[in-house]
Each structure stands twice: as structure tokens, then as C-alpha cells.
Amino acid sequence: MSSSDLIEIVIASGKGGVGKSTIAASLAIILRNSGYRVIAVDADAEAPNLHLVLGINRWDRVLEYREGRIGFIRDDKCIHCGYCYDSCAFSAIEEKSGRYVINPWICEGCYTCSFVCPVKAISFKYNVLAGYIKIAYNTPYKFPLVSSELKPGRPNSGKLVTEAKNLGRTISGGKGLIIVDAAAGIGCQVIASLAGSHLALLVAEPTPASFSDLKRIHKLTKHFGIPSALIINMYNINNDLVGRIIEYARKENIELLGLLPYDYSVPKSMAMKKPVIHAYPSSEIAKSIIEVCNKLLTLLKDWENWRLKHIPEKIEPFIPVIIKPKELG
Amino acid sequence: MKRIIQISITGGKGGTGKSFVATNLAILLAKKHDLLLADLDLEAPNDHVLLGIDKLHSKEDIKIFLPFIDYKKCTLCGICAKICDTGAIFMPPKNPPIVFPRLCSGCKACYYACPYGAITEGGHVIAYSYLTIIRKFNVSFKLLTGILRPGEEHIPPGLSIIKRKARELAKEILLIDTGAGAGSSISIALQYSDLVIAVTEPTPLGLHDLESILKIVNGLGYRAWVIINRYGLGPIDDHLKIMKMYGVEKYFKIPYSMDAIKSYIQGIPIVAYNPDSIVSKSFYDIYQVLEDEIL
Numbered sequence: 001m002s003s004s005d006l007i008e009i010v011i012a013s014g015k016g017g018v019g020k021s022t023i024a025a026s027l028a029i030i031l032r033n034s035g036y037r038v039i040a041v042d043a044d045a046e047a048p049n050l051h052l053v054l055g056i057n058r059w060d061r062v063l064e065y066r067e068g069r070i071g072f073i074r075d076d077k078c079i080h081c082g083y084c085y086d087s088c089a090f091s092a093i094e095e096k097s098g099r100y101v102i103n104p105w106i107c108e109g110c111y112t113c114s115f116v117c118p119v120k121a122i123s124f125k126y127n128v129l130a131g132y133i134k135i136a137y138n139t140p141y142k143f144p145l146v147s148s149e150l151k152p153g154r155p156n157s158g159k160l161v162t163e164a165k166n167l168g169r170t171i172s173g174g175k176g177l178i179i180v181d182a183a184a185g186i187g188c189q190v191i192a193s194l195a196g197s198h199l200a201l202l203v204a205e206p207t208p209a210s211f212s213d214l215k216r217i218h219k220l221t222k223h224f225g226i227p228s229a230l231i232i233n234m235y236n237i238n239n240d241l242v243g244r245i246i247e248y249a250r251k252e253n254i255e256l257l258g259l260l261p262y263d264y265s266v267p268k269s270m271a272m273k274k275p276v277i278h279a280y281p282s283s284e285i286a287k288s289i290i291e292v293c294n295k296l297l298t299l300l301k302d303w304e305n306w307r308l309k310h311i312p313e314k315i316e317p318f319i320p321v322i323i324k325p326k327e328l329g
Numbered sequence: 330m331k332r333i334i335q336i337s338i339t340g341g342k343g344g345t346g347k348s349f350v351a352t353n354l355a356i357l358l359a360k361k362h363d364l365l366l367a368d369l370d371l372e373a374p375n376d377h378v379l380l381g382i383d384k385l386h387s388k389e390d391i392k393i394f395l396p397f398i399d400y401k402k403c404t405l406c407g408i409c410a411k412i413c414d415t416g417a418i419f420m421p422p423k424n425p426p427i428v429f430p431r432l433c434s435g436c437k438a439c440y441y442a443c444p445y446g447a448i449t450e451g452g453h454v455i456a457y458s459y460l461t462i463i464r465k466f467n468v469s470f471k472l473l474t475g476i477l478r479p480g481e482e483h484i485p486p487g488l489s490i491i492k493r494k495a496r497e498l499a500k501e502i503l504l505i506d507t508g509a510g511a512g513s514s515i516s517i518a519l520q521y522s523d524l525v526i527a528v529t530e531p532t533p534l535g536l537h538d539l540e541s542i543l544k545i546v547n548g549l550g551y552r553a554w555v556i557i558n559r560y561g562l563g564p565i566d567d568h569l570k571i572m573k574m575y576g577v578e579k580y581f582k583i584p585y586s587m588d589a590i591k592s593y594i595q596g597i598p599i600v601a602y603n604p605d606s607i608v609s610k611s612f613y614d615i616y617q618v619l620e621d622e623i624l
Contacts, residue, residue, distance in 0.1 A: 014373050016509040017344010021534070046510030047342050047541065049534040068414070089393065089436050091489040091517060105516035105548050108436070108485070110414060115441030152544040155513040158482060184343030184509040185372030188482035208596050209348065209375040216373065219479040238594045270532040271563040318480035320430040321390070323452035325397050 006169070007303065008178040008197035010043075012221075014213025016184030018205045019233040020044075022266055023289070024181040025053040025275040027201075029141050030293040036300075037176025038143040041168040043193040044183035045131060045148040045157040055273035056136050056145055063167075065131040065148075065160050069109025069124040071102045077121035084113035084122065105153035130154040133164050135171075144171055158188030165192070177300075186213075186220050194221060198307070200228040201296075202254065206241035214245070218252060223318045227310035228254045229299070231292055235259035253310055255299070258292035260285055333496070334624060335503045337519050339546075340528040341538030343373075343509030346558040347528050349589065351506035352379045353598045353609075357616040359470040362502050362624065366463075366470060367495035369518040370508035371456055371477040371484055381596035385459035385474055393435030393486045395453035400425050402447035409439035409448060415483070434483040454478065456487040458494060466601040473498060484514045492517055502624070511541035522551045524623055527577075529555060531563040539568065543575035553577045556615065559585040579618065583611045 011024045024040065032038040042050035051057070071092075073084070078100060085093045085100055092106035093113060102113070102122075114122040131150040139145055148164035150157045161183075168178050182193040194200065200221040204214040214230075221228050230249045235242050242259070249256050261284045269279035277286045299306050338351045348370070355366045355376075368376040377385055396409070396418070403425050410420040417433035418426045430453050440448045459474045475491040477484065495503055507518040519525055525546045529539040539555070546553045555572055557565055560582035572580060583589070588606040592599035600609045 015344065015375070016342065016373070046512045046515075047534075047538040049342070049537060052533045052537055087437065087441075089434070089486040089489065090513070091493065091520065094520075103516070103520065103549070105545055106485070106513050106520065108414070108434075108513065110434070110436035111412060111438045112436050112441060115438065150512055152511040152541045153513055153516050153548060155485060157510070157512050185370075186477065186479055187372045187484050187514075189510075190372075191480075191482050207594055209373075209378045209593075212375065212378050213373045216479055223480050237590050241594070267532060267559075267562045270534060273533055318431065320481075321454035321478070322395060322430055323392060323454070325449040325451045328450060328452050 006172055006174050006176060006178065007199060007300065008180060009199045009201055010180040010182050010193050010197045011201045011203060012182040012190055012193065012217050013184065013203040014186055014217035015210045018203050018210055020203050021049045021053045021181050022276060023203055023231060024050060024179055026277045026289045027293060028143060028179045029275060029277060030290065031177055032141060032143045034297055037172065039168045039172050039176065039178045040143060040145045041165055041178060041180045042145065042147040043161045043164060043180050043189060045150040045160045045189060046183060048147050048149050050181045051145060051147050052273060053270065053275060054139065054141065054145065056139055058136065059134040060137045061135040063133040064129055065133055065163065066127045067130040067156060067159060068128050069126050070104045070107045070128055071109055071113060071122050071124050073100050073102055074121045074123060075099060077119050079119050081118060083116040083118065087112050087116045108155045131160050133167060146171065156188065158192040161189050161192040186216050190220065194224050194226060197226060200226045202228050202230045204230065204232055204245055205234045206232060206238040206245060211241060211245055218254065219316065222312045222316040225312055225315040227307055229257050230254045231257050231260060233260045234262040236261050255310055257295045258288060260288045260292065333499045333501060333503050335505065335522050336524045336526065336623065337505040337507060337522040338526050338528060339507040339515060339519060339542055341511050341542040342535055345528045345530045345535055348375045348379050348506055349593060350528050350556055351504060352376055353600045353612045354616060355470060355504055356466050356468055356598055356600050357612060358502055358504065359468040363500045364470040364502045364504060365473060365495060365499040366504045366506065367473045368506050369475055369488060369492060370506060371475045371488055372508055374474050374476050376506055377461065377472060377474055378596060379593065379598060380463060380465065382461060382463065385461045387460040389458050390454045391456040391458055391487045391490050392452040392454050394437045395430055395433055395435065395451040396428055396439050396448045397451040398426055398428065399447045399449055402445045404445055406444065408442050408444065412438045412442040431481065435486045455481040455483060458491050466598065471498065485517055488514050488517050492520070496521065511538065511545060516545055516549065519546065519549060519551065524552045524554060526554045526556055528558050529568060530559045531557055531565045531568065536567050536571065540571050543571065543577065547575050555580040556583060558583045561585040581611060581615050583608055
């Protein structure tokens with residue numbers, strides 16, 4: 001499939017709570033109503049909220065996601081040597097009143113402890129239920145939603161996100177738009193969200209914390225060579241910083257799609273479990289979201305040109321910092 | 330063994346006010362106690378930003394294990410590639426294994442699994458830690474900040490090193506600020522807590538993610554309190570039900586107020602920026618209950 005048949009738009013921000021899901025929900029609806037095939041993917045597996053913003057509470061399919069193992073120590077065999085405790089890179093082994101126990105909320109099941117145990121006291125539970133992928137094909141908005149949901153305390157949410165995204169791609173049949181609502185942060189989930197995507201829609205609020213995280217997430221989109229666009233949310237809480245963020249975007253060749261005001265309609269619509277553009281269509285924020293979408297639609301119509309103009313000029317290579325055995329000392 | 334008290338601030342959903350609560354409580358706690366604030370949100374560390382600190386000090390590399398293959402000893406048996414869960418070791422046909430550092434979680438299973446001792450220990454810097462003395466707002470405390478190198482993705486082993494460091498450095502109170510989410514890295518940050526304070530907001534989103542975090546805290550067997558931030562923004566009836574279900578001992582409300590946003594923008598915690606604000610008053614209440622019941 002050529003890239004212009006299917007465009008994956010990832011909504012990311014680094015900082016949490018700046019409005020990713022609110023924007024993703026409204027954007028998906030407007031783009032669908034403009035004639036695009038749309039698939040929404042909730043890629044925030046540790047805090048999946050897009051279905052709540054859209055008011056979706058019925059799933060057509062729920063797939064189990066099984067991944068990893070959990071170790072446990074057999075008390076009758078353990079000789080309390082503590083080798084396992086010292087070897088675990090995840091600090092999953094705890095000493096509790098003279099016994100060593102594996103914390104199941106941390107353990108990834110990597111086997112290291114079982115290798116160092118001199119008496120083979122460690123066994124594993126396999127094929128652990130680590131989460132779900134939930135699919136709503138028939139939503140009131142005429143686009144499907146694929147939601148990833150990690151079981152609390154399980155590792156590797158990034159792998160689950162990749163699976164959810166792949167499912168979204170399959171459902172799309174290689175056509176249309178995939179709107180990916182990414183997690184906060186810049187870790188494995190966000191990397192999985194960005195991998196193979198075409199456009200990063202960054203969301204920032206004019207606070208020092210959000211600006212700092214915006215720079216970190218943008219560094220990541222540059223690693224991946226993904227062109228970026230920016231939405232500044234709650235712009236009117238701090239006009240001073242808005243100017244500095246716009247200046248940063250200009251310098252970094254990030255297209256500014258628009259500014260959204262701080263608007264009480266957003267939390268009110270959340271409580272109603274309705275996207276704000278439906279709950280309060282005449283609110284300031286709804287109008288601004290429509291403006292932002294119009295700008296996005298223009299961009300998508302001229303996609304190939306826009307992409308060439310905004311692709312990061314020089315892809316920041318990711319160079320891991322490696323220490324050779326000799327240098328480790 | 331020294332006895333430190335670990336209080337961990339978490340919440341599940343991003344942007345509910347974890348760092349806001351952590352920095353304000355840090356200032357109040359530091360008045361009477363020796364305090365270490367550990368910012369364990371490696372992906373988006375913001376405590377120093379909220380404290381208005383431009384420069385962090387005492388940078389250290391956070392190194393995790395990385396396998397190096399000793400080609401003289403390697404017999405091409407392929408066991409290392411089989412044992413690796415993260416796909417970091419690739420075994421081309423009839424050729425020695427190739428290691429992809431970025432995919433490696435540093436678990437060291439390959440090192441132990443190799444029957445020929447052909448794997449030697451190297452390292453891989455996945456994050457940095459900083460230790461900064463904060464002397465501001467008429468108090469003094471230490472801030473330990475963990476920062477992930479953008480592009481790295483295996484947070485748990487790096488986090489676990491920084492967490493250990495925090496436990497070693499803390500003398501009296503260790504206040505931990507976790508990242509968003511409810512996966513295993515949050516469990517690592519919460520591990521050994523004497524008290525977990527989950528910060529949520531009165532929205533269905535806050536509620537949903539509060540439940541995820543309470544499942545972990547419950548499973549870990551730690552005491553839990555809840556702070557409902559931006560109280561007034563929406564109903565909290567369902568929050569209260571969930572809290573009861575998971576045995577939350579206490580909850581506090583921080584009222585929704587522009588005062589909080591103003592202080593947040595300034596990079597000055599509200600208890601210092603606007604001590605008379607109703608928001609600051611909620612922090613004094615929380616602090617007093619902490620003092621009476623935990624410290």
C-alpha cells in the first residue's frame with residue numbers, strides 16, 4: 001500500500017492530561033464526517049480513556065492478550081541464599097520476614113533468577129493474561145475503535161500497543177486514516193505508537209512542564225523522521241508561554257494547526273461521556289476544534305507536498321550509549 | 330537498618346496533578362523533616378520544572394546490563410537468542426548472534442543461559458539520574474531526578490536502579506512521584522511504600538485510571554489514600570464507591586481553582602506562591618494528617 005492510501009496520525013504530548021483524548025475523539029468524528037474512512041486506536045494501554053470520551057461502553061470483540069511469565073519461589077526448596085534477590089534487574093524479588101518472594105506486580109518472567117538459583121526452587125506460570133484488545137465496530141460515529149488495555153501491573157505495554165495498532169491497520173484494509181491516541185511519556189508505548197506512523201500531532205498546553213515534555217516528544221518524532229504538527233490547548237491560561245511555544249514550533253518546522261481555549265465545556269462533556277463537539281457544539285472550544293480540523297483537512301488534501309516540506313530535515317539518529325566489557329571496570 | 334518512611338504519589342491518568350501534589354507536599358514536609366523527593370517519572374520528569382529549578386546537578390549514568398558475545402567461545406548454539414524475550418539477540422543462520430542494544434532490557438538471562446560462558450558483561454546507558462539540593466521557599470531538601478534518554482524504551486530496569494538509589498539516599502522521608510500509567514514500572518516506583526497517595530480528578534477518565542492504580546496498590550498490600558484534585562469539576566460518587574471497594578483509608582479534596590493554574594505556570598509551588606489560597610489550605614490539611622498519622 002502506498003502511504004497516501006493510509007495515513008496514520010498519532011496524537012502525542014509527552015505530558016499527560018493536556019487533552020490528547022479529548023482532541024483525538026473530536027478529530028476522529030470530524031474527519032469521518034468529512035468523508036474519510038477513520039479508525040481510532042487507543043494506544044494508551046495503561047490508562048485507556050478514549051472510549052470514555054466517546055461514550056462507548058459496548059464492545060463487539062474482546063481479545064485476550066497473553067504475554068510473559070510470572071515466577072514464584074517454592075518455600076520447601078528455597079535455601080535462602082539470596083542469589084535470586086541480587087540478580088533481578090527489575091527488583092521483583094523481595095525479602096519478607098526471612099522468606100524470598102517474587103512480586104507478581106513487577107516480575108516479567110525473564111528466567112534470570114531461575115538460572116542463578118542453586119537448588120532450582122523457582123518455577124514459572126506461563127502465558128499470563130496481560131491485557132485485552134477491545135474492538136467496537138459499530139459506534140454511533142461510524143468509525144471503529146480499537147482499544148488496548150493492559151492489566152494493571154503487567155510489563156511491556158508497548159507490545160500490546162503494537163498489536164492493537166496492527167489490528168487497526170488490518171481493519172482499515174490499507175485505506176483511510178488511523179487516529180492513534182498515544183500514552184503520556186516517551187517510553188515503549190509511545191515508541192510503539194509512533195513506529196510506522198505518518199504524522200505526529202503534538203498537543204501542548206502553555207505551562208513550563210508541558211513545554212519541557214513537548215521538546216522531549218518532538219525529539220522522538222525526529223528520531224523516527226515523522227513530520228509534526230502542533231495544537232496548543234488551553235492557550236488562554238498563559239499567553240506569555242504561547243508565544244515561546246509558537247516560536248519553537250516555527251524554528252523546528254512544526255506546523256501550528258491552531259489554538260484551543262480553556263473551556264469548562266470540556267470537563268462537563270466528560271462527565272456526560274460525550275465528545276465536546278457533540279455535547280456543546282456552540283462552545284468556543286468546539287468552534288476552535290472545527291477550525292483546527294479544517295486546517296488538518298487542507299493539509300491532508302495536499303498530503304504529499306506537505307509531508308515533503310515538513311519531514312525533519314535531518315533525522316536525529318538514535319545512538320545508544322554502550323559500554324564495552326573492558327570499559328566497565 | 331535505618332528506617333525511612335516512603336510516601337508515594339501516583340494516579341494512573343496523566344495530568345491529574347501528581348507532580349503538583351508531590352512538590353507542594355515536599356515543601357511542607359521539608360520544614361520539619363529530612364526529605365528526599367524522587368521524581369521517578371523518567372519519561373516526563375517535571376518536579377524540577379514545577380520547583381522552578383533550571384539546572385540539575387550531580388549527573389550519573391544509569392547503566393543496565395548489555396551482552397557482548399565472545400566469538401572465540403561462541404558455538405552458535407542459539408540458546409541466548411531463544412531465551413531473550415525482547416528480541417534483542419538475533420541469530421543469523423550459521424553466524425554468531427547479533428545484539429540490538431535498544432531492544433535489550435538488561436535482564437541478563439542470556440548471560441546465565443549460555444552454556445559456554447561466551448557472553449560477557451557490558452553496559453548500556455538508558456537514563457541519567459541527578460541529585461540536586463533545593464534551597465528555596467525557606468526550606469531545604471534533596472531532589473533525585475531520573476531522566477530517560479529519548480529513544481530508549483526499557484524503563485523498568487533503569488527505574489529500579491534509580492529507585493534503589495533513592496532508598497539509599499533517603500534519611501528520614503522518601504517522597505516518590507511516579508509517572509502516569511498502571512504497568513509494572515509503576516509497581517517498581519511504589520514498591521516498599523508505607524503509604525500510597527493516588528491523585529485523581531472528578532471525571533470518568535480519572536475514575537477509570539484510579540481503579541487501575543488501586544488494583545496495584547491493593548495487590549501490593551500498601552496503605553492507600555486518595556486526593557481528588559480539581560474538586561468541583563464533576564461528580565465524585567463513583568470515585569467514593571471505588572475507594573471503598575479497594576479499602577482506601579482516607580481521601581482529601583483539592584478544590585478546583587485558577588490559583589493552582591497560576592502557580593503552576595509560574596514554576597512556584599502554590600504553598601509558596603499563594604499561601605492563603607484555598608488550594609494551599611488543602612495542602613496544610615493533608616500535611617497535618619500525614620504528620621499525625623504517618624510520621
